[in-house]
Amino acid sequence: MRILFKLLVLLSLLCGYAQAETINLGVAGAHSGDLASYGLPSVKAAELVVEEINAKGGVLGKKVQIWAEDDACKPELATNTATRLVSKGVHVVMGHICSGATKAALGIYKDMNIITMSPSATNPDLTQKGTYPNFFRTIASDDAQARLEVDFALMNLKVKKIAVIHDKGDYGKGLAEYARKFVKHSGVARVVLYEGITPGAVDYSAVIRKIKRSRAQAVIFGGYHPEASKLVSGLRKKRMDTIFISDDGVKDDTFIKVAKKYAEGVYATGPKDVSKNPMTVKATKDHIKKYGKEPGAFFLNAYSATLALLHAIEKSGSTKYDAIRKTLQTEYVETPLGKIRFDENGDAVGVGFSMYQVKNGQYVEVE
Amino acid sequence: MISENFSDTILYFIELLLGGLTRGSIYALIALGYTMVYGIIELINFAHGEIYMLGAFTALIISGIMTMHGYAGMSVFFTALLVAVLYSSAYGYTLEKIAYKPLRNAPRLSPLISAIGMSIFLQNYVMLAQTSDFMPFPSLLPDFECLAWIDYMIGGPELLILITTMIVMICLTILIKYTRIGKAMRATAQDKKMAMLVGIDINRMISATFVIGSALAAIAGVLIATHIGQINFYIGFIAGIKAFTAAVLGGIGSIPGAVVGGLILGLTESFATGYVSSDYEDVFAFALLVLILIVRPSGLIGRTEMQKV
Numbered sequence: 001m002r003i004l005f006k007l008l009v010l011l012s013l014l015c016g017y018a019q020a021e022t023i024n025l026g027v028a029g030a031h032s033g034d035l036a037s038y039g040l041p042s043v044k045a046a047e048l049v050v051e052e053i054n055a056k057g058g059v060l061g062k063k064v065q066i067w068a069e070d071d072a073c074k075p076e077l078a079t080n081t082a083t084r085l086v087s088k089g090v091h092v093v094m095g096h097i098c099s100g101a102t103k104a105a106l107g108i109y110k111d112m113n114i115i116t117m118s119p120s121a122t123n124p125d126l127t128q129k130g131t132y133p134n135f136f137r138t139i140a141s142d143d144a145q146a147r148l149e150v151d152f153a154l155m156n157l158k159v160k161k162i163a164v165i166h167d168k169g170d171y172g173k174g175l176a177e178y179a180r181k182f183v184k185h186s187g188v189a190r191v192v193l194y195e196g197i198t199p200g201a202v203d204y205s206a207v208i209r210k211i212k213r214s215r216a217q218a219v220i221f222g223g224y225h226p227e228a229s230k231l232v233s234g235l236r237k238k239r240m241d242t243i244f245i246s247d248d249g250v251k252d253d254t255f256i257k258v259a260k261k262y263a264e265g266v267y268a269t270g271p272k273d274v275s276k277n278p279m280t281v282k283a284t285k286d287h288i289k290k291y292g293k294e295p296g297a298f299f300l301n302a303y304s305a306t307l308a309l310l311h312a313i314e315k316s317g318s319t320k321y322d323a324i325r326k327t328l329q330t331e332y333v334e335t336p337l338g339k340i341r342f343d344e345n346g347d348a349v350g351v352g353f354s355m356y357q358v359k360n361g362q363y364v365e366v367e
Numbered sequence: 368m369i370s371e372n373f374s375d376t377i378l379y380f381i382e383l384l385l386g387g388l389t390r391g392s393i394y395a396l397i398a399l400g401y402t403m404v405y406g407i408i409e410l411i412n413f414a415h416g417e418i419y420m421l422g423a424f425t426a427l428i429i430s431g432i433m434t435m436h437g438y439a440g441m442s443v444f445f446t447a448l449l450v451a452v453l454y455s456s457a458y459g460y461t462l463e464k465i466a467y468k469p470l471r472n473a474p475r476l477s478p479l480i481s482a483i484g485m486s487i488f489l490q491n492y493v494m495l496a497q498t499s500d501f502m503p504f505p506s507l508l509p510d511f512e513c514l515a516w517i518d519y520m521i522g523g524p525e526l527l528i529l530i531t532t533m534i535v536m537i538c539l540t541i542l543i544k545y546t547r548i549g550k551a552m553r554a555t556a557q558d559k560k561m562a563m564l565v566g567i568d569i570n571r572m573i574s575a576t577f578v579i580g581s582a583l584a585a586i587a588g589v590l591i592a593t594h595i596g597q598i599n600f601y602i603g604f605i606a607g608i609k610a611f612t613a614a615v616l617g618g619i620g621s622i623p624g625a626v627v628g629g630l631i632l633g634l635t636e637s638f639a640t641g642y643v644s645s646d647y648e649d650v651f652a653f654a655l656l657v658l659i660l661i662v663r664p665s666g667l668i669g670r671t672e673m674q675k676v
Contacts, residue, residue, distance in 0.1 A: 168646065196646040200605045202393055203595050205386040205525070206640035206648075213379055226501050226597065233596050237522055258503040258597045 022065040023058070023313060025050065025306070026085040026114075028095030028105065033072035039097045041295055042119050042302035043068050046094055048286050049306040059314045071096055075104035082108040090114065091319040092309045094302065099123035106132045113321035115328070117309055119301035124178075127345040134321070136328055136342050138305045138335070139298070140352025145269045146178035146222075148353050149245050152267065152366075153218050154189055157243060163193035163216035165207065165231065167223030175222035175247055192216050199227055208234040211242065218243035225250045228266075229259035236262045243267070251356055251363060268363065269353045272338070274300065280336040304335035304351075308342075378520070383641040384634070385521040385529075391633020392532035396587035397610030398617070398625035399539065400580030406620040407556045407576045409475070413482040414462055415584060416607020417489035418455050420600065422585025423504070423592040424493060426451040430505055444507035444593070451585045458489075459581025460574055468570070486607075493600040501599045504592040528590045535586060536626060539579070543622060552576060556620075609652075616656050618669020627667055631655070 027046045029039030043066075050064045058064055067088045071078040078101035085093060086108060093109060093116045096102040102121040109116045110132055117136040118126075124141040126132065153159050162183055166176035173196065183191050193214040197207055208231070211219060219235070219242055221228055228250040235242050244266045251270035256263045274280050283303050287295040309324075311333045316323035328342045340348045356363040397419055404412045426447040433443045466485045470478040508524045521529075543549040554562040555572040563569050591606075592598045609632065617628025632652055639651035659667060 195640075195644055198645070198648060200601070201648070202390055202591055202606055202609070203386075205389070206383060206637045207645050209379065209382045209386060210641060210645075213375075226599075229501075229597060230595050237524075254500060258501050260503060260596075262596075 022063050023060065023310070023319065024088065024090040025064055025066050025309065026088070026090035026093035026095065027066055027068045028071055028078070028081050028085060028093055029097035029120075030073040030101075031068065031070040033074075035073040035098065038120060038297050039070075039073070041297055041299040042094065042097065042305075044287060044291060044295065045119075045283075045299050045302035046306045048283065048290065049303060049310070052286075053310055059310050060317065064310060071101045071105070073098040073101050075100045078102070078105040079108060081105060086112050086114065092313065092324065093117070094119065094305050094309060096121065097298070099126065102126060102135075106135055110134050115309065115312075115321060115324050117305040119305045120298040127347050130345065132346070133325070136305075136308075136346040136348070138301045138308065138337060138340070138348050138351055141347060142174065143178040143182075144347075144352045145247050146175050146220075147182060148269050148355060149220050149247070149267075150179055150182040150186065152355050153220065153243070153245055154183075154186055156366075157218060159217040159243065160189050161192045161214070161216045161218075162189055163195075163211050163214055163219045163242075164191055165193070165211075165219055165221045165223075166196050167199050167227050168196040169199070169223060171249060172221075172223030172247075176220070179220045179222065197223075197227060197231075199223070204230055204234050207231070208238055208240075211235065212238060212240055216242060218245060221246040221250070223247075223249055225252050225255035225258065229255055229263070232259050232266060233262040248353070253363075256358055256361055256363070263358045263361070266358045267366070268356050268358075270356050270363070272352060272354045273365075274337055277336055277338065279334065283336050300336045304337045304340065304348075307335050308333050308340065379641070381520055383637045385525065387634035387637025388630060389521070389525045389528050389633070390637060391613075391630035392529055393587050393591050393606070393629075394610050394613040394632050395626045395629025396532055396535065396583050396590075397606060398613040398629045399536075399622065400584045401611055401614040402617070402619055402622060402625040403576050403580045405614070406622075407552065407573055408467070408471070408478075410467060410478050411482065411611070411619075412462075412467075412577075412580075413479070413607070413611075414466070414485035414489055415580065416603035416605075416610070417486050417493075418459055418462075418581045418603070419584040419588040419606055420493065420598070420603030421458055421489065422451040422455040422581075422588035423598045423602065424497060424600075425454040425585070426507075426589040426592065427502060427504055427598060430507055434505065440509065441507075443505075447507060448586065448589050451589050452582045455581045455585035455588075456578040459577040459584075462581075463574060463577040468573075486603075490600050490603070497600065499600065501597050504596050504598050506596055507593045524594045528594060531586070531590060535583065539583070539622070542579075548572075548575060612652065612656055615666060616659055618663075618666025621666070621668045624666055624668035631667075 027043050029042050030036050031039050046066055050066055054063050067090055069081045069084050071081040078096055082105035093114055096105055097120050099121040102118050115134050119138050122139055122142045124143045126135055164176050164180050166172040180191050180194055183189050193216055197204055228246050232244050246268045248270050251268035312324045312327040313319055315331050316327040332339050332341045337351050340350050343349050355366040357366050400415045404410055429447040429450045430443050462485055466481045467478050470481055508527055551567045552572050554567055555569045559569055613628035613632045614625050617624030635655050636648050636652050640648050
């Protein structure tokens with residue numbers, strides 16, 4: 001009996017010893033259920049990064065250990081997931097996947113001073129409200145496109161009067177709402193017209209006349225390319241040179257094909273092209289080699305998040321909350337998404353969307 | 368300053384008025400097909416919007432071929448329009464023979480279901496045979512530099528749509544009122560059995576109605592496609608619903624009713640967008656429909672009919 005007790009003590013000591021000798025990376029997200037296809041690629045990304053880093057001698061001279069926990073993208077499960085990870089003694093967490101689950105888990109990590117970085121939670125409030133200083137992400141938030149559109153219109157094009165038009169859909173209207181809010185808060189420009197149009201209507205001549213009457217210098221349109229090309233050609237046929245700025249739904253070659261000469265000069269935001277980044281090429285190749293198929297959703301974001309977290313621990317020389325947080329905000333790190341760091345809210349700088357313009361029948365990135 | 372603002376307001380009103388008339392005349396062209404078919408066999412031809420779409424697609428193909436062979440300008444427009452009209456008429460004719468004629472003595476719901484079926488069939492046929500993407504439609508109408516001086520009110524192509532519609536409607540009225548075939552069609556609409564007894568070939572009259580309605584829809588399809596510059600297999604649905612609304616508004620079965628209904632619907636949408644918000648465009652259009660149907664259940668110019676039970 002006594003021997004057994006001693007053995008137990010020894011074992012537990014050993015365990016404790018072992019724990020102190022590894023860097024524990026929690027990976028949380030949907031690993032089962034109908035949204036598993038969003039979460040599983042992040043586990044694979046973490047495995048690939050950790051394998052490579054461990055082969056090079058680990059972080060701070062210690063091996064990195066992955067603790068993967070499932071939340072099925074459900075907020076009510078995510079709190080349990082977080083508690084389990086905390087009890088395992090994780091130093092940092094890469095996750096969660098869905099915005100709702102992430103929000104539910106973040107409070108627990110915040111209380112335990114654990115840095116959390118999501119590859120895929122896009123809800124704007126997660127970073128912008130400032131409730132969770134421990135939260136970072138390697139994906140642009142939902143309002144990033146609207147932010148870029150408005151900043152571009154106000155800073156680069158210096159317009160003062162903006163018409164915001166949308167197609168009444170979830171995507172288009174959501175974007176338009178943000179754009180309107182950002183223009184209002186900027187204080188330097190005005191929204192002179194805010195309208196929703198019916199997709200598929202016979203023509204948009206009345207709305208175009210309204211834009212003309214509002215004397216807007218630029219139109220920000222939230223929606224997809226069929227409506228955008230109708231609007232743009234309508235504007236140009238009325239001999240109006242109103243600047244047209246739109247979103248990812250319009251940054252599509254079909255738009256240029258349909259609107260033809262009228263597409264010239266139109267601005268649209270779209271995801272930054274990272275497919276030629278050597279790290280992206282390597283990560284994808286490694287994934288195919290190890291798992292025998294192309295990587296899934298948010299793989300690159302998860303890969304970058306893991307790299308950023310481990311890099312921050314290495315650079316700051318500790319697993320302390322404040323040190324990691326400061327390093328994430330100040331030190332740049334090379335990732336498949338490009339060279340990134342994080343702003344004071346926790347959003348990645350240099351990740352997300354670029355502005356494109358149609359020039360000679362092609363979308364060209366605006367510098 | 369006040370006078371300048373005042374003239375601005377007037378100009379804006381005229382712009383909305385002309386825009387609304389243009390849109391309304393397109394609705395009216397399609398609505399005529401609905402109302403003529405209903406007038407003669409009391410069937411709501413739900414596949415009519417698809418005929419409009421087929422007209423636009425035919426014109427796209429013809430203009431593509433002609434442009435490839437180096438033709439340009441108005442000759443392409445008129446050839447494309449002509450072929451589209453012929454092709455769509457053939458579709459309308461065949462549609463009636465395949466989907467409606469065998470059901471002429473069936474309960475009234477059967478041809479209705481058949482019409483919905485044909486609508487779905489034609490949409491998917493075009494989607495598979497052509498593409499599900501939006502296709503660019505060449506602007507076959509020149510910009511009419513000579514009309515640049517009224518450009519602030521109405522664009523050249525819009526004006527052309529308006530004028531073409533007027534001409535087509537005048538021709539149709541003459542056809543219905545004064546020609547032999549028109550008289551025979553009206554007789555068939557009034558009483559099929561009696562018309563048959565006085566020697567009218569009612570099957571031919573019904574076919575003629577479908578052919579004329581389809582031709583009008585094809586004209587509308589080509590005009591609007593060249594004006595807005597894009598088409599896909601689904602454009603017939605919304606245009607069809609709006610035109611059907613216009614036909615009901617004016618009184619289904621009545622030819623002047625379809626024209627009035629189309630114009631009123633177009634104007635309502637235009638003014639609702641211009642003075643309120645385009646978010647409520649459809650709300651106003653359908654609220655108007657409800658109001659008119661409450662006051663005049665058979666539409667603006669419709670005649671009250673004994674319900675056949």
